Amino acid sequence: MSEPKPLLEIKNLKMHFPIKRGIMGRTVGYVKAVDDVSLTIGEGEVVGLVGESGCGKSTVSRCIVRAYRPTAGQILLYDAKGRAVDLANIPEPDMLPYRRDIQMIFQDPFSSLNPRMTLRQIIGEPMRNYQICRGKELEDRVAYLLESVGLRPEHMSRYPHAFSGGQRQRIGIARALALNPRLIICDEPVSALDVSVQAQILNLLRDLQAEFRYSYLFIAHDLSVVDYICERVAVMYVGKIVETADTATIFKDPQHPYTAALRSAIPQLNPRLRQLPVPLEGDVADPANTPSGCVFHPRCRFAEDRCRRETPAMTLTAPRHHARCHFAGELNLSGLSQPAAST
């Protein structure tokens, strides 16, 4: 697969939140929510960011839209001519023209829509803010957007409470599309939905991507959902990306023990392949008090002395495949990632 032109390049991003104690508000430490994350999203590419709760995946997305001001690092957004602007370091007011290029779809379709606004107002607001259109033209555009996400334009005057969870998620998607963005950040867009509705929304997101060539940063904890929609996947653990590869590769041939464990933790949809494996003991490390060396070593069954002392670097193990492990490429993870014989 050829490298697409980069659209967004995250370089060594750090987001450390201070822990304050006492009446003087003395800083006693930092929660390293995102620690040295680098990730590139190509033009028209769908990149998945997976990890368990608290791994920092949502913090990355909030840094991209500058809901947080990153502690360090760069977030380069390229325009059509290949010129870059660093979103991590420009002053807040200068963000405005770039905000329309990056839109978000949120997890909870109930809290992400204002209950006092009609669909016309919700979906029209971004276009009014940027003075793109008004009046009849705005109305036509809202109708078109509603149709493209599978809702009826006649429902424009209704309020969100009249819609089901899946329909509300469609409204959120229409709002994200309103400004014709280049990058859409989908933060767990289907995890709050019923199983029978999830498939509709995933199909819709895929159809829209195929038609308009949006780039997606798709954040999820569910590997099977990521497998369905993403071309490339980055796996995060305690603030760090531990592995990136093409989707097919990461499931077939993971190089980091954490990826392999995550993969085998998904229950198989086959009652004859019963195993109930326990791929990982213990809990996710505390990002305020990270272990020495490799952050994963206390839970890793392959850990050696070196893992406790040295922090591993991201190493290239195959074309387009990086892993942050001292022993990347050397471990036999097949027993972990493939379902074993049934019991």
Added chain:
Amino acid sequence: MEPLLEVKNLKVRFSTDEGPIEAVRDVSFEIKRGETVAIVGESGCGKSVMARAILRIVPAPGNIVEGQINYYRDGRAIELTALEAKGAEIRAIRGADIAMIFQEPMATFSPVHTIGNQINEAIILHQSIDHAGATAQTLDILNRVGMPRPSRIIHRYPHQLSGGMLQRAMIAMALSCRPQLLIADEPTTALDVTTQAQILRLLYDLQREFNMAILFITHDLSVVSQFADRVEVMYLGEVVESTDVIRLFEDPKHPYTRALLNSIPQTGAGRGQRLQSIAGSIPNPLHRPSGCLFHPRCDSFQPGVCDLVSPKEIDIDKDHRARCILYDEQYSDRVSSAAFGQ
């Protein structure tokens, strides 16, 4: 195997200002000793209300209006729906014979008491034992659920433990009186996948150790496939299909079960293919569709039959029932053969 719990034609109704909602209507099934029965369904299908009806903790304004729940103890049936909901008899069963674990461990424990005191309380309530004896039992049960350093954990408050640890503590509390039946209401839904794997394994091992039956309530079919012996699929308050786990996954009969199984993304399988989705969304329980509840979303919909007739439960095979007119001989001439092909 002898039955442990028998639910017969259970109907639970909520009287609301907008009208009555039948959260559970005409549900029958049984659980045998040591068996795992899964109740699977999406939000609003009545699975949690059903579970609460067994323990007689249906929240107001809900009421059991019809049906029986027989719990068998020492060869004698106790009719749970006939007991006083706040009476001594059901309270002696609740937490001792039948225990329950919930989805949100954070919301189950009181935030102002230590873990140790809360488990002790459950033990003292059901056994004639002093405080020191109860603490010894608490330490023992915490050990069995794989809690690291139980002697320190008993002095901790819920907010000091992680989600996985709290779920272990809740399982310990539920098992402290050696229940015959454990009702697990979405016990792993709030957890990460790796923690979910730990908790499922733990439940599996403890079930064998304690020889208890588990009623597992979930929306996640992949967990069902790994965990259950029998499955009851619910939709809008009715059981639409009921069979053993192998047949459910290999030979599903009801169109809803089939569609649900096809709509789940799976790793590795069919990358790049569209998912088969189910049209529409779950109806509002106040406005139930006429006839078969699933007909507006069903791809085997037979006009003139499905929208008029409420389907009966049909015995398709031994221990395999489905609530669908496709299998009802009475309508065999009205059903086009195309409806079966999927």
